[in-house]
Amino acid sequence: MHEGHNDHKDIHFRVMSTLYETMYILRPDLGDEAVDDAISRYQDMLKEGGAEDIETQHRGKRRLAYEINRHREGIYIQMNYEAPGTVIAPMERAMRLSEDVIRYLTIVFEEPEEGSDDESDLPESTESAAPLGS
DSSP states (O other): OOOGGGGGGGOOOOOOOEEEEEEEEEOTTOOHHHHHHHHHHHHHHHHHTTOEEEEEEEEEEEEEEEEETTEEEEEEEEEEEEEOGGGHHHHHHHHHHOSSEEEEEEEEEEOOOTTOOOGGGSOEEEEOSSOOOO
């Protein structure tokens, strides 16, 4: 039997998740507690937005290739995660407004097509449409 107009209630939408990597640079004069707070803040934003498999790596303090906001060094943090695209803009906005973050960049990892043995089809990263943060 056909139920007519009630069929649409059984439709469930699955939010597509994509693999992302966000690298951000914190001011070099931040203490360990402030660095940990910043890391937690952005991880929590991702989790609240539905991100999964969040891997965060503290890359340490490194010399910058060029001076940024009178800083010659920065504390590098890398996050790899799977998330819907809707979580990126709010997180990057928070980074842009933060005085602790001096640069950030999010890239999207494209999955290789299934059934391909060619090495040229290995996952490659492509820069997202988001501009390099300041």
